[in-house]
Amino acid sequence: MSAEVDRYIAAQTPAFAKALTTLRARLLALLPDHVEVMSYAMPGLRQPGPKGKMVAGYAAFTHHLGLYPHSGRVIPQIDCTPFKTSKSGVLFTPDTPLPDALLQAILAARQAEIAAGFGRKA
Incomplete structure (x- = not known):
């Protein structure tokens, strides 16, 4: 799958x-x-295994880039200041990449959400 991601980035x-x-x-x-x-x-990263959940995706648009934790519940619970956010992601530019602490917080929140069973059918 990485060849497809390579083409997307290129x-x-x-x-x-x-x-x-x-x-x-x-x-x-x-x-x-x-x-x-x-x-x-x-492009994004999924948990290992046949039923692994998406942890985060990322994309490029005309004027910005975005990181998307594949959940509408993660970004609203994290202080992403000074970055613009939507319910589903945080936006940034090449000149202002996401700080390590923010990236780690988003991934940790998404992984905790998955571990808690969010999105699983009962």
């Missing part, structure tokens, strides 16, 4: 491609056992 402008490559490396370092996939037309 299709971006040089500044966005560099920022996505850096974010990708940071995510892979923080989630080393996770599987790199394309989901909802964006």
Whole structure:
């Protein structure tokens, strides 16, 4: 699947491609056992195993990049100041990447949500 992610990143402008490559490396370092996939037309990382849940995806748009924890409950519970957010993600630019602490907080919150069984059918 990483070849598909490589193509996605290569299709971006040089500044966005560099920022996505850096974010990708940071995510892979923080989630080393996770599987790199394309989901909802964006690169991301899924838990290992056949029923592994999506932990986070990332994408490039015309004027910004975004990190999406595949849950509408994660971002609202984290202080993402000074970054613009939506219910489902946090937006940033190549000039202002997400700080390590914020990236780690988002991933930890999403992993805790998955561990608690959010989204599982009873």
